[in-house]
Amino acid sequence: KAGVTQTPRYLIKTRGQQVTLSCSPISGHRSVSWYQQTPGQGLQFLFEYFSETQRNKGNFPGRFSGRQFSNSRSEMNVSTLELGDSALYLCASSLSPQGPGELFFGEGSRLTVL
C-alpha cells in the first residue's frame, strides 16, 4: 500500500512569507504527527492530530499551526517565515495515538527560507 505522502518535496520562500505543507497518511491511519529536523536541533516534535483534533503540541511558537481533515489528511502552516525555519519537515502516521505501534514517516518537505 502507498506510504505517507508529503507535498511539496522542496520549496523556497523568503522571510515574512507563509507556507503550507501537506501530508497524506497511509490509508486507514488516523493519527498524523509533524516533526521539524534541523542540523542544530535535530528532530523535534511539532504537533499531533487525531480525528481532526490536536492532541499534543511541541514547544514551537504560534506561527506554527496545523489541522487535520475528515479524511485524515493533514496540513501544517508556518506564518511570517524566519531564516531559522529552514528545515526538513516530516510527517508521520499511525493507526491511532494509542498502543505500542510504530510511526511511518514520509520523505519530508524541505523548506529553505531566504
Add this chain to the structure above:
Amino acid sequence: DAKTTQPPSMDCAEGRAANLPCNHSTISGNEYVYWYRQIHSQGPQYIIHGLKNNETNEMASLIITEDRKSSTLILPHATLRDTAVYYCIVRVWSNAGNMLTFGGGTRLMVKP
C-alpha cells in the same frame, strides 16, 4: 519519557554484525524501547520495539537487559545500505499520543 544515551558514531565491516548500544538507566516499567533509523535525506524508518523480552524481526534483533537499563540493536549482517543514523527512543504508550523524543542517535558507517 526517559532519556537515552548512544555513542555518536560507529563503524562496522560489511557482512559483519552491527551491535548498537543504548543506555536508558531511568526507564520506567511501562516504557517501551524503540529503534528507528534515518538514511540520509529520507524520513526515519521504524526498525523494532520491545518492552522486556528480546525481539527479532526481519530487519534486526533487540536485546534488552534484565534490569532494562540498556539495550542493543543487532543488525546481523550489515550491508552498505544499513549506513544511517540509528535512534534509540524510550516511550510510554498511553492515550497521551505519539510524540517521540529523538536524541542525537548513532551514525553507523558500514564499510566494504
